[in-house]
Amino acid sequence: MIREKHRYLLVESVGEMPQGERELFSLLSREIMQCVGESNYHKINPKLMKIVNPKVFILKSTLTGISELILSMALIKRLDGKDCAFYTLKASGTIRALSKQ
Amino acid sequence: MDFYDLVGQDCKVSEQLAMKLGFKKIFVINKEVSAAGAGVKASEPFIAFGKDKNQLISLIKAGANAAAITDSYIDKKLMDVMKENSCILCIPMSMVTASYGMERSRNIYKIKKLFEYAEKQRIDVAFVSMAKSEHYLNSYMQLIELAKLVGASDHYARISISATNKRLIE
Numbered sequence: 001m002i003r004e005k006h007r008y009l010l011v012e013s014v015g016e017m018p019q020g021e022r023e024l025f026s027l028l029s030r031e032i033m034q035c036v037g038e039s040n041y042h043k044i045n046p047k048l049m050k051i052v053n054p055k056v057f058i059l060k061s062t063l064t065g066i067s068e069l070i071l072s073m074a075l076i077k078r079l080d081g082k083d084c085a086f087y088t089l090k091a092s093g094t095i096r097a098l099s100k101q
Numbered sequence: 102m103d104f105y106d107l108v109g110q111d112c113k114v115s116e117q118l119a120m121k122l123g124f125k126k127i128f129v130i131n132k133e134v135s136a137a138g139a140g141v142k143a144s145e146p147f148i149a150f151g152k153d154k155n156q157l158i159s160l161i162k163a164g165a166n167a168a169a170i171t172d173s174y175i176d177k178k179l180m181d182v183m184k185e186n187s188c189i190l191c192i193p194m195s196m197v198t199a200s201y202g203m204e205r206s207r208n209i210y211k212i213k214k215l216f217e218y219a220e221k222q223r224i225d226v227a228f229v230s231m232a233k234s235e236h237y238l239n240s241y242m243q244l245i246e247l248a249k250l251v252g253a254s255d256h257y258a259r260i261s262i263s264a265t266n267k268r269l270i271e
Contacts, residue, residue: 012121014236067246074198074243075205077236085236087122088243 005063008049009091010098011073012056015084021051027079028059035072044069049095056089058098066091102259104241105266107134107191107229112238123241130231134270137165146270148191154179167191167227167269173211175218183224189265190219193231194239194247212251220257227265228258 018024025048033041044065050058061069073086092098103125108114110131119127130136135147137160149160152172161168161182167189170179173196183190192215196208219226228248232238239247241262248258 014238067249070242071246071250074239074247077198077201083236085238087238087240089121089123089240091242 005093007061007063007066007091007093008095008098009059009061009066009069009073010052010056010089011059012087012089013084014087016079016082017055017084018079019054021048024048024051024057028076031076031079032069032072035075036068040065040068044072052099058095102263103267104244104262105269106239106241106244106262107227107266107269108232108238109195110136112232112234114235114238118235118238122238127238128266128270134166148269158182161186161188166271169193169231170215173208173215175215180218180222180224184222187225189225189227189268190215191227191229191269192216192251193229194244195231195233195237197247197250198230198237198239199233209251216252220252225265225268226253226257226261227269228253228261229266229269 018027029046032046044061046069047060048057049060052058070088073088077085090098104123106124106127108127108129110129114127128134137147137149145164146166149157149165149168150171151157152170154176157168157179165188168183169191192212196212197205200208216226228244230239230244244262245258248261249255
């Protein structure tokens with residue numbers, strides 16, 4: 001079995017961000033799909049790994065889809081009709097490396 | 102590699118925020134570099150802004166460091182003058198990040214064509230966020246991806262955001 005390579009992104013939000021993990025991921029996935037399209041969404045295969053604090057969280061992506069995920073984070077300016085932007089602070093192969101940030 | 106960005110005069114950027122976003126410095130319009138446009142004369146170094154090609158040409162001949170074509174239309178005469186005067190083409194990525202839907206798609210297409218032409222003519226291109234507020238700021242990684250979206254290679258985008266952006270204030 002071939003092990004799929006992943007990348008983790010440390011993301012900080014500016015503005016109002018939903019607090020619930022499930023709600024945040026559902027809204028984020030919808031926006032990412034709108035940015036990259038249905039055909040590219042599978043390439044990213046995003047997952048919300050951890051909410052570090054109310055403004056910072058960690059997203060997981062496949063290695064091949066990391067560029068698209070960073071791009072979507074730059075293009076998303078609204079979540080659920082409310083102004084919300086995201087800064088991609090760091091990308092790494094492990095969550096532990098991101099936690100040091 | 103040190104990265105630099107340029108933002109609008111209303112955007113408040115602290116040194117700490119610039120460092121967090123991965124930039125060595127974020128320049129602010131009318132602070133580190135002036136903006137010259139319709140009827141506005143600025144002290145050097147300055148960036149020419151506008152869509153009136155004749156006015157942009159006269160500003161470039163007057164010594165503008167860079168020129169930002171706000172409607173993104175390609176004017177061959179203007180591009181020739183930019184090449185002759187080693188003027189940098191400044192591309193504000195806020196045209197992409199601050200628009201939505203069809204307008205965003207149209208802006209990406211226009212910027213892509215402008216960048217392709219500038220690259221062919223060997224005019225240096227600076228990708229800047231030109232954010233109006235901190236809501237439209239991007240980290241260096243996001244700015245690189247936005248540059249790649251409009252046709253730049255990874256290497257070109259990195260050089261543009263580091264060396265070319267630094268030249269905007271020199």
